[in-house]
Amino acid sequence: MTNEAPVLQGTPVVPGIGYGPVIRPAPRPQITTSSDVVPDTAREAEAARFEAAVDVVAARLRARAARASGAAAEVLQANAVLVEDRAWRGAAEGKIRAGADAVAATVGATAQFVTIFEKIGGLQAERVTDLIDIRDRVLAQLNGEPEPGIDIPEVPSVLLADDLAPADTAALDPALVVAIATTLGGPTSHTAIIARQLGIPCIVAAAGIDDIEAGTAVLVDGGTGQIVVEPDHEDAEAVIERDRADRARIAMWTGPGQTSDGHPIAILANVQDGAGARAARSTPAEGVGLFRTELCFLDRDTEPTVDEQIDIYSAVFEAYQGRKVVLRTLDAGSDKPLRFADHPDEHNPALGVRGIRIAAAAPGILERQLDAVAAAAERTGARPWVMAPMIATVAEAAAFAEQVRSRNLVPGVMIEVPSAALLADRVLTHVDFLSIGTNDLAQYTMAADRMSPALASLTDAWQPAVLALVARTAEAGSVAGKPVGVCGEAAADPLLACVLVGMGVSSLSCAASAVASVGARLSAVTAAQCQDAAQAVLSTDDPPAARAAASRILG
Template sequence: MLIRGTGIGGGVAVGTVARMADPLPEPEDRRSTLGVDAEIDRANQALARVAADLEERGDAAGGPAKQILEAQALMAKDPTLVGQVVERIGEGATAERAVFEGLAGYRELLVGLGGYLAERAADVDDVSQRVRASLAGVPTPGVPDPGHPFVLVARDLSPADAATLDPEQVLALVAGEGGPTSHTAIIAREKGLVAVVGAPEALTLQDGADVIVDAAHGTVTLEPTADELAAATARIAERAALAEAPVQPGALADGTPVPLLANLGSTDGLDDALRRGAEGVGLFRTEFLFLEADEAPSVQAQQEQYTRLLAAFPGRNVVVRVLDAGADKPLAFLDTQDEPNPALGLRGIRSLRASEQVLRDQLTALARADAATDAVLEVMAPMVATVDETRYFTALARELGIRTAGVMVETPAAALTADRILSVADFASIGTNDLAQYTMAADRLLGSVAHLQDPWHPAVLRLVGEVGAAGAALGKPVGICGEAAADPLLAVVLVGLGATSLSMSPSALADVRASLAEFGRADAERLARVALAAEGADEARAAAEAEAAAIHTAE
């Protein structure tokens, strides 16, 4: 039996299945027999315990996982939620039922808002499970411990569970739900776990079943043959040897340089990125400085973080994205408003333009950090759609001392007018996650349309090619900083479409470096042509794989 999903990374693993326990059932809707005060006290204590546990897990996990878990802890402490729970208890509900209903209402609100906030719906479900387990005095449904390394199979993983996965025990992760940019996928990639997500058929797998999980091909093979096991074991050995090999700069087989850079969500990941051979930073997300603040951080506070980042990469390129926030990531100090469709609203550069002082302070802090270090700082604006937005950002950046100012290409509008945008900007960086979302009209955070959120789709690739051609004509660099760059074969296709650098999670660097070294420039362009000629994403990937095999056979 072959099960298909979306692979995360290029790894392969062999092991036996251990399934996640089923979630707690909906609590019974009955009147409390304990009294209002006792139920309120139970609820408050359980919410506090869960918040403290999530914060503790976040501190232990660090990195992007810490931000996710801290956001969950804030949910459990949200005064509005507590007020709703107390109100329901006052009407006679048990603490369990009040928590369930209160968080269910919170979940519906986030789903209705869409975009980034819709993604938090799964986190709300996890908080609900944890609080109700605490009230019942039972373990929270979570990662099993069969006493030996295993392949974890789950409908989906909560951020709290994903953040604490032990790579020494979890050989691979298979999730029935989720897409390539879900929290499960992000944390699996960060930890270097072999993972396949968005594979609903995997939920039929039983404990103890033997499987091969192949992230490179997005497949799970049940009860593999001896030949399949031998091939998988050989690939595992090859990847282990690759990880131990001396790190070389990214390049195609003919010597064409393709710098391989790291995507970082904070300065916590610097050491890991350097250890894995990152040649610089292609995307430094600055949101960690802002998301939990009641007011924008000071210039000095920002400067300290940026200086630490730049000092780690002397003489190397470091691309920093200014605050990517707005209606779908509401911040108290930004000029935002409730919107029916936040993903298409006042976000990115639009939000910063409406709150220009926040942008001015950030650019000032970056310029000061640049002056104090030897890195090659480049700063880019998110969610640019027009030449006017490009001109606004680059002019302001240069006014405040930024020497190299560019834009992210995440909208079809920016891709289709890349020649005009790049006549103003110094460089472009393509965010393939959002570009796929807006091209395919499919929310990248919804598992129900995960099959449409595929950067292999020829429509997405064609837009990448438009930007690549514009960059080549104007002599401007075009980077890729979306998750597509972490796909070893797709990385080659992207170079064939004109990408001049690739940025990804540090754990993907070795696989992509090895893949690039197998193909010359002409090969990359050949792979790009066959992918563009396909009808859909699956067909494009298959065509590229077949063409890659033909190239290797010819050699």
């Protein structure tokens, strides 16, 4: 780039280059409320009008979830649950019974819960963007206005925004929205995760982009976090051409996962249902490294039956018949509450009853899920690996492993809590494998809300403290002779994937869209280079230095 072009810096999330004119989300609806009191005789009809609008918005979100896959489907389904949240709807209906019209009630109930979520903080604060988006969609329906969202650009463009609602991000066309940069959000925010799945270069926590006017040409580098404003056109085209060449090389990679000197590393896909697994089969993914099972639990008033679960699990096992499938048991709670479970009222739900801890709040739910997994395995002839989320103690790992083995399944646990990483050697005396969830491991290690833009650099998976725990866990696996994989967003970063392999990680599981880029990058370096890069990264003090150290060695 020429020196004259201003360069802004954000936190890199999804590698790749995007160049084009800036577009911005359409303005949110203007909120005007009436102080007029609705007569007693009209309140029932007003409540019905509110309920009808909510039902329409929920149905639209479910329809989008049905068309989506992976994390996008999970997030959209969770938002459909949120729009029908009994407490939020009850608050709005209470305001209508007191004389407010449906619009004022929607605005008032939302403001009430935004305040609650912000006070709770953590992952619950993440829902504020979602809740405001839901409010605006309900208001648009009540007022007979078009649903808010992002206008489809006529030419490939770069989307800049304060933040993006999951419903908007999931609907983006990567051919027309060639890059995303947001002021808010973190490396593991919903926007970042969905952008990764769609393969759209993405930067978050980018200061200064609010001053860039729509139509301005910008170049976004999702690998470095740089946004070049009005770059020299020829320079930009040269960068784009190199990116095209990289994409062509990546597209030619067909597996299997290994370094250039033949060191094997399994490249697996993250899926959430049979449709996602079948879609992943079109990639070189060698199996499933993270089968999220909570999708079938979230949008329900009652727990899915064992027979219903058997059908859902069988669809994924059949899609990858004869190959490795790692299933994660129900990871609900916090920002993914279950309607049918007795969730306590927690001040900090991210540190509360979530993951494996749901088993105590909803007795029998884990046992029934494991029964369904075992029955699906018997039906399909599979022998899935089964892991529990949010394991914090050796005793929890031992108890879970006993239940899994009693059903002739392969037991493992997620390493997301620092205590489990520190005691990985002891945990491995009870289980057959470990899988590191870097998203939560970063959040808990750094004591930083992963949604906070002010703390985005702390929740970066390149944080040396986080990688030190990854290395410690991988070393414990090597000593025990048991596999250790990574299934968090870190596994989808091609450069970081090489570093993880150098630490001794044996498998990498990522969004299906990232499989080829990770595999192609690994195929271009030796195992010794990966090890050298790992050692160099572990001696650094911050993410930029860690990235620079890895780049010097790996190219």
